[in-house]
Amino acid sequence: MDSNGSLQNNPPRHVAIIMDGNGRWAERHGLTRLDGHREGAKSVRAVVEEARRTGIQYLTLYAFSTENWERPEAEVSALMELLCHYLESELELFLSHNIRLRVIGDHSRLPLEVRQKLEETINKTAAMNGMDLILALSYGGRQELVNAVRRIGLAVQRAELDPDAIDQDLVRKYLYAPDVPDPDLLIRTSGENRISNFLLWQIAYAEIVIRSEGWPEFRADQFKQCIGEYAIRERRFGRTSSKLNSLALGDNSQ
Secondary structure, three states, rough: OOOEEEEEEOOOOEEEEEEEOOHHHHOOOOOOOOHHHHHHHHHHHHHHHHHHHHHOOEEEEEEEEHHHOOOOHHHHHHHHHHHHEEEEEHHHHHHHOOEEEEEEEHHOOOHHHHHHHHHHHHHHOOOOOEEEEEEEEOOOHHHHHHHHHHHHHHHOOOOOHHHHHHHHHHHHOOOOOOOOOOEEEEEEOOOOOOOOOOOOOOOOEEEEEEOOOOOOOOHHHHHHHHHHHOOOOOOOOOOHHHHHHHHHOOOOOO
């Protein structure tokens, strides 16, 4: 049925993923944390390809949080190098699969080389319209909301905005990617049951699937299973099942 709720016959329009467990997976296998991140990059490719095949329009990956800056300097540096390598190695995939790269987060904290490589890849894929791949880099949901509040406050201070005009639609316009619809499905790997400051505004009504695998073990088959689980969920958006059924039948009397 349609986006007003009920069982989903179509794939989700927007899937967001918290890619967790690279380090713990590596430790279990006697490898370094960097080895875990390298293996996780293979999962990124597999999931991006499967998402494109499935017909997902937006795929948002939580690649590096604001809190991740607190990790050891050597690990952060290695992650930045790995990100640059990923962007170089996957450009052909983006172009051949009609994928546009986008980024959300506080880019000012990223190293210059990373920012330049991101800008280059974003520009080269700007005309692609098959799927948007959105990397959340140096991203924090609370900081995104703080930034939005600051900008709204400035607009009010400059008399460019009437406070009475502030509503949910207006707040959305001040988020990092206001044109992107809210995630229909949020996936988290490694069995952790928390959202870790990710898309706090946007996931208000997202369906959530927690997987026990670490991210390096999460590939196309696991992604398809998550899509299958989403398909049997009933999305009520605060309504009752009977109300959804009446809406689906065109009865607005309830």
